[in-house]
Amino acid sequence: MGHDFSKYEIIEYYGINMAIPEQVYSPHDDTDLISEFILEWIKKFETTKENLNLKSIRVLEIGYGPGTISLLIVSYFLKKKVNFFHAGTEISSLAVETANYNAKLNKLENFVNFLEGNLFEPLNTDELNEPYDLILFNPPYLQSEPDIINESNRQLIDFAWDGGPSGNEVLLEFLNHISQYLKKNGEIFFITSSLVDQKAIQHALEIQNVKNLEQKTKHIFFEDIILYHCKK
Numbered sequence: 658m659g660h661d662f663s664k665y666e667i668i669e670y671y672g673i674n675m676a677i678p679e680q681v682y683s684p685h686d687d688t689d690l691i692s693e694f695i696l697e698w699i700k701k702f703e704t705t706k707e708n709l710n711l712k713s714i715r716v717l718e719i720g721y722g723p724g725t726i727s728l729l730i731v732s733y734f735l736k737k738k739v740n741f742f743h744a745g746t747e748i749s750s751l752a753v754e755t756a757n758y759n760a761k762l763n764k765l766e767n768f769v770n771f772l773e774g775n776l777f778e779p780l781n782t783d784e785l786n787e788p789y790d791l792i793l794f795n796p797p798y799l800q801s802e803p804d805i806i807n808e809s810n811r812q813l814i815d816f817a818w819d820g821g822p823s824g825n826e827v828l829l830e831f832l833n834h835i836s837q838y839l840k841k842n843g844e845i846f847f848i849t850s851s852l853v854d855q856k857a858i859q860h861a862l863e864i865q866n867v868k869n870l871e872q873k874t875k876h877i878f879f880e881d882i883i884l885y886h887c888k889k
C-alpha cells in the first residue's frame with residue numbers, strides 16, 4: 658500500500674498545492690531563492706528571439722523533493738504555452754512518491770517525469786539522456802555528522818541536508834558530470850552555502866567549461882546561502 662497523503666494539510670506555494678510528509682523537504686529559504694530567480698529567468702527566456710525557435714525546452718531538476726520547483730516551472734510553461742520536456746531525479750523514495758502525488762493534485766502528472774535514483778543515474782534512455790537547456794539543483798549542503806548519522810539510523814529527511822563530510826560532496830559529484838548533460842549555451846542554477854569551500858565549486862565549474870554568470874546571496878541564521886547561475 659502507498660503512503661497515506663490524505664492526513665497532511667495542503668500547503669500552497671506559488672499557486673501549487675502540496676502535501677508534504679515530515680520526512681520530505683518542505684520549501685525553505687533556499688527553495689525561495691531558486692524559485693524567485695527561475696521565474697525571472699523564464700520571463701527573460703520567453704522574450705529572447707532565438708529561444709522562441711527552440712522546438713522544446715528541456716528541463717532537469719536533481720533532488721526535486723516534494724516536487725516544489727519542478728511543478729512550479731511546469732505549470733508556468735503550460736500557462737505560457739511553452740513547449741518543454743521535464744525530467745527530475747530524487748534519491749528519497751518517499752519524496753518520489755510525494756512528488757508524484759503532488760503532480761496529480763495539480764493535474765500535472767502527464768507533464769513531469771519524476772524518476773528515482775542518485776543524481777544523473779536514472780537518465781537511462783535516449784530521451785532522458787539527451788542534454789538539457791536548464792538544470793537545477795538545491796542540494797544537501799551541510800556537513801554530515803558521522804557520529805550521529807550512520808547508515809543504520811539514517812532517516813529519509815537526512816538526504817535533504819547531509820552534503821557529506823565537507824558539506825560539498827553531493828554538489829561536487831553533480832558538477833563533475835554537468836557538461837555531459839548540459840547543451841551548449843545551456844544554463845544551470847544551484848544552491849550552496851558560505852560554509853563550504855567555494856574554490857572547489859569554482860574549480861569544478863572551470864573543468865567542466867561552465868561559466869559563472871552571477872551569484873545571489875541571502876543571509877540566514879549563521880550562514881549565507883548562495884545561488885549560482887552558470888552557462889556552458
Ligand SMILES: C[S@@+](CC[C@H](N)C(=O)[O-])C[C@H]1O[C@@H](n2cnc3c(N)ncnc32)[C@H](O)[C@@H]1O
Pocket residue numbers: 682683684685687688691719720721722723724725726746747748749752774775776795796797816817818827
Ligand atoms: C534541500 S532538498 C531540496 C528539495 C526541493 N528541490 C527544494 O528546493 O525545496 C534536497 C533534495 O535532494 C535530494 N537528494 C539528496 N542527494 C541526492 C542525490 N544524490 N541524488 C538525487 N537527489 C538527492 C534529497 O532527498 C532532497 O529531496
